[in-house]
Amino acid sequence: MAQKRFAFVIEIERCIDCKACMVACTVENNVPVGHHRNWVKQIGPKGTFPILGMSFEPGNCMHCENPPCERVCPTGATYRRDDGLVMIEQDKCIGCKYCIEACPYDARYFNEKTGTTDKCTACVHRIYNGEEPACVATCIGDARHFGDINDPNSNVSRLLATNDYYRVYEEAGTSPAIYYIFKGGRKA
C-alpha cells in the first residue's frame, strides 16, 4: 500500500465557531487549562451595518511539509514522519522554545508542567485505532475533515478534487497540510 500522507481539510463555511473542537482536544490530550492545541479564528465582523459579514477559520498545527519548527530545533526533538505528521519527541525536547518563535501559525505552546513544548499530534493515538482526531470527530458543523491525501478515495482527497481551496501563509514556503475550502458564499 502506498505511503500515507495525512492532511486536514476544513470547510470554513460550515464552521459555526462553537469551539467543540477546542474542548474535545483539551480533554482528549489533557492539555493544561489556559493552553490550546487548536483554535477558531474569527474573521470580521466586516462591512457596514446592516450588510455585515463574519466567518470562522478553525486551525491547529499545519503539519507542514517544510516545517520551520523542525529546522530550528537544536536537538532533533521535532521531526516530520513519513505519514506527514510533524511530531515532538518529548524526551528530546529541552524546552528552548525556538520552535514556538519559528512557527508562523502560533501552533505551539510551552507546557510549564513538563518543561517541554507541545502541540497538535493529529491525535496520532486515535487515528491508527480507527478513530478520527478528537476535533474532527465532534465537529458539529462537519467543517473539519482529516484523512490520507495519497488515497484518491479518501474523504479529504474527494473534497480537494472538487473544490477550490487555500492554505495559510503559503508564501512562507511551509507547504502546510491544512487545506481550507471556501465555496464562495457569503464571506467576511
Next chain:
Amino acid sequence: MIRNKKTKDEIIRYSLSRRKFLGLTAAGAGAAALATSGFDKLQAYAAEHGQVVKTTIENGEIYSLCEMCVWRCGLVAKVRDGKITKLEGNPNHPHSRGKLCPRGQAGLGVTYDRDRLKWPLIRAGKRGEGKFYKVTWDEALDYVAERMLHIKEKYGPQAMIFSTTHNMLQQQFENLLGAFGSPNYGTQRSLCFNAMITANMLTYGFEEPGRDYNNTSYIIYAGRNMMEAISNSETQDLVEALSKGAKVVVLDPRFSKTAARATEWLPIRPGGDLAFFLAMIHDIIKNNLYDKEFVAAHTFGFDKLKQEVEKYTPEWAEAQCDVPAATIRRIAHEFAVASPRAFAHPNWRTSNFVNSFQTQRAIAVLNAIIGNWDKLGGQCPVFGEGEGVELGRVPQPPYPRTAALRLDGVPWKHPLVPLKLGIFQNIRDAILSGKPYQAHGWFIYRQNPLNSIPERRKTLQAFAKMDFIATIDVIMNDTAYYSDVVLPEATYLERFDPLAVVEGDVYIRQPAIEPLFDSKPGLWIFKELGKRLGLGDFFNYKDEEDYLRAQLKPLPVSLEELKKKGRYAPPKEGDKEKAVGIFHTSTGKIELASTVLERLGHKSVPHWQEPPRPGDNEFYLLTGKVALHTQFFTQNNEYLSDLFPENPVWINSRAAQERGIKNGDKVIVESRVGKV
C-alpha cells in the same frame, strides 16, 4: 431553627465571590497553566479525604446520555484504567449522531469539579452567610422530612412549593409533588417557551411541529440562535441545509453567529417580529400566493384572518419593525415561491416578550397558509417527548386530591395557560403577596430560581418569607447558598435516571463511575425522602436498577442488554400514522381563527400588539445564548470558563460612541428593578 448539635470545626464555609468560586480558572493563563486536569485534581482531593475514585468498569465504553443541556444527546464515556478519560457523541443516537457540542465535550468538568457538593449540608449561620454543617444523609433527610411534615400539618400541603427544571428525573419529582399533595409546581417552562407551545396548541393542536431540514429550501428564524444556542442535531441539520443551498433568513436585533452564517440577516426592532410576520401574511394573501386548496381543506377562519391582516401592509410594518417594506415584500414572495419546501421556525426566544403569544400565532398561521404541513421541506408532525413506546411503571397508589388553588393563578386566573406549563414567576409573586394564601416551604431540585427568574431581589425577598428551603444540586449555586438544606446529587456520569424514549426508541442514562464523595442519585434521594414523609408506597422500588427494570417490563429487553448497547429499538409498526387532516383542535382543523380564544372573549386571529419602546437615555436589554454555556450551570466548568470566562454586554456602536464607551470598558446597566 437549625439544631445546633455540631461542633464548630465541622462548619464548612462557602463563598459566592465569583473570583473564589471560579478559583480554578480565574488565575489566568500563566498560573493556570501549571494546573493539571480536573480529574487529577479531584483524584488528589478525594485521596486527601480517604476516598478512592471508582469506575463501574476498568476499561471500556459506557453508553449513556448527556446532561449538559436539555437536548439529551447520546454519549459514549471512555473508561481507561479506572477513570473516565473522554466523552464522545454516540453515533447511534438521533440527537448526537456521533458528535457532542462544546458543553457535552466538557462534561468531565462537572463530575471532576473540585467545587462540587460533596456532603449533605444543613445551614449553620444566617441564610446567605455561607455557613453549613456537614451532616450525614440520615440527618439531612430526617430534617427535611420533619420540616416538610411540619408545614403540611400546620398549613396544608399547598404551603410547600416544589420546583425543578427539565430533566430526566422530572417524572419522579412530579411523583413526589403529587404524593405530597401540593398543586404548586414551578418549572422552567414559563421562563422559556410558554407562548410558543400555547400558540401552536391553539393553532395545530401540537406542542411544537417538527421541521424537515433535509428537503427544505427556505427557513426563517426569529429569535432562534441555532448556531450558538446549539441543539446538536438540529444545528447539524441547519449547517447541512445551508450547505445544500437552502436560503436562511435571520431576524435578530443582534448580529449573532447564526445571523453571520445565514444567507440574510435582518436587524429588527425587539418585538417587531410580529409586525414582520403579519405583513408577510398580508402580502401573501393579497397576492394570492397562499395554498388555496390546503387552506380550504384543512384550516378554519381564513376570512377572519384575511379581514384582520388587511391593514398590516409592509409599509405599516416598516414603521414597527425597522425592516424596509420592500424587503418584507421580497421575503414574503420568496417564501411563498419556495413553499411548501419552506418554514418559519417556531423559535424559543420569541416566547418571552410582551407580544410573543401573537408573534407565535402569526408564525404558526404563516406556515399554515403556505400549506407546508406534512410536506417535504416544510413542517411535520413529530413524536412528542417520550411518545412512541409504552414503558412499565412501578406500582403505586393514586395521588391525594388537591383542593387548594394554584399559586400561579392557572387556570383560575389564567385559563389560557396549559396546566402543565404554569407560570413560575407568579408563584414567587404569590409568596410576596401572601395571596390567595401564604406558602411556607420551597423544595428545589436541579434549579437555580435566584438566577433564572428575572428580578433576583424579589426572589430573595420571597426566600426570606420561607420557613424552609431545601435544594438538591451538584454545585453550591446561588440558590443552594441561600437554602437551609443542601443535598448533593450524583452527576449524570455517576447515576441512573428513568429511561428516555426518543423517536420511538429507548435510551438509558447509566453511571460510568460510582458517585464521588457522599453524593447520591436522585432516584435514591426521592425514595429515601418519600419514605420519611410517610409516602413510601409512592416509591415502591428497591434501588435505581429495580426502577428501570419495572420500566422495561413490557419490553422484550433486559436491563443488562440495554446497559451494554445503551439503546433498544423496538420493531416499528409500519409508517407513522399520516397526520394530514388530523389536528387536535376543537374544529379538527388548523385554526387560523382560534375557537378557544373566541370563546374566552379574546380576538381570535393574530393581531398587532404594540411592544414598549425605551425612553430617552434608555435601551432595550436583550439576552442571548453562547455555545459554551448552558444557562447558569456551566460557569464553574473549567473547560468552558477557560474559553468563555466573561459575559460581556454589547452596546450599539453609535450609542457607545456618543457616551464615550470603548470596547472592554466597564459599564453599569441599570433598570427599574436592579443594576449590574
